[in-house]
Amino acid sequence: MDLRNAGVTDTHVLSAIERIPREAFVEEAFLDQAYANQALPIACGQTISQPLVVGLMTQALELNDRQKVLEVGTGSGYQAAVLSKLCRRVYTIERYQDLLEEAERRFAAVKLHNITTLYGDGYKGWPAQAPFDRILVTAAARIVPHDLVEQLSENGGVMVLPVGDVAGLEQEVLRVRKDGKNFTTERLFPVRFVPLVHGMPAGQKS
Secondary structure (H helix, E strand, C coil): CHHHHCCCCCHHHHHHHHHCCHHHHCCHHHHHHCCCCCCEECHHHCEECCHHHHHHHHHHCCCCCCCEEEEECCCCCHHHHHHHCCCCEEEEEECCHHHHHHHHHHHHHCCCCCEEEEECCHHHCCHHHCCECEEEECCEECCCCHHHHHCECCEEEEEEEEEECCCCCCEEEEEEEEECCEEEEEEEEEECCCECCCCCCCCCCC
């Protein structure tokens, strides 16, 4: 009801959020806050987004159960889990292997079988699986990444992503709509996300 009152009005999105146990995706130290409407820290200096932001960004994608969705930034796996209840298949990329392996264990534990994962640089997207009907980016880019726009379906593809100051001071969620080779952008609401980073972190397992 809190999410509905705050603007998440899509009943399919609300149902998906109800069906995903958020406590399965937060660190043990924060289990008592699993359903608080706030972001929580996870490993590798990342966060699990607050439920309201998850709901609003998911709603902005305008999903249906026939679509193929790319998520950039697996993190805890929670956002991918919500997406998996609303589309045909989720492809999700994470640049921290430890986070990705933990998310994979969580997907298995809650019996989600339509999520495919990749350890890689999210800025580059997933060219081998493109085009995507929808793309969701869960970290803030300075500008809309060209490679991700290229991987959107030319037949009404939609991407939702935070863009702006990577220090988190001035960011807003944009919705990109693609028609043929052209795209338009729409400003939705202010947010604060960790930055979307080029390349792979040092010291990660290969």
